[in-house]
Amino acid sequence: xxxxxxxxxxxxxxxxxxxxxxxxxxxxxxxxxxxxxxxxxxxxxxxxxxxxxxxxxxxxxxxxxxxxxxxxxxxxxxxxxxxxxxxxxxxxxxxxxxxxxxxxxxxxxxxxxxxxxxxxxxxxxxxxxxxxxxxxxxxxxxxxxxxxxx
Numbered sequence: 259x260x261x262x263x264x265x266x267x268x269x270x271x272x273x274x275x276x277x278x279x280x281x282x283x284x285x286x287x288x289x290x291x292x293x294x295x296x297x298x299x300x301x302x303x304x305x306x307x308x309x310x311x312x313x314x315x316x317x318x319x320x321x322x323x324x325x326x327x328x329x330x331x332x333x334x335x336x337x338x339x340x341x342x343x344x345x346x347x348x349x350x351x352x353x354x355x356x357x358x359x360x361x362x363x364x365x366x367x368x369x370x371x372x373x374x375x376x377x378x379x380x381x382x383x384x385x386x387x388x389x390x391x392x393x394x395x396x397x398x399x400x401x402x403x404x405x406x407x408x
Contacts, residue, residue: 288326293335295321317342319354327364333376335360354384356397370407376400 297319323337339356358380365373378399 288328290324290326292324293322293337297321330366331364333362333364352384354382356380356382358397362401372405372407374401374403374405
């Protein structure tokens with residue numbers, strides 16, 4: 259069974275509505291938008307934290323935020339991610355919170371299709387309840403992708 263089929267309907271409709279809000283900006287006026295994302299950890303990847311090795315379990319992550327598209331090619335986002343983090347054997351829950359900012363360069367290849375490339379920086383707060391491990395600190399990342407706009 260897919261993890262997507264477990265998303266409650268009350269979350270799906272608002273997230274789809276938010277995702278459809280972004281439209282192309284013109285050259286002079288920034289286009290503001292709000293967004294929402296749903297993600298999940300993959301089951302069983304392993305990561306090391308000090309001398310301890312953890313396996314992750316499927317867990318839900320939700321993101322909300324706002325941003326602007328500047329001069330058609332530059333997108334800036336500010337957001338907040340919250341959700342679960344499951345690790346260890348047997349799986350114990352922890353909650354994660356992350357504040358982030360993200361920049362993307364948009365390269366149009368057709369009227370409604372863009373290629374994207376960018377970077378993200380933020381700060382994550384997480385704690386593993388049983389082992390009392392704090393996973394707090396800066397988070398950085400890079401992304402590439404493609405998007406279709408309604």
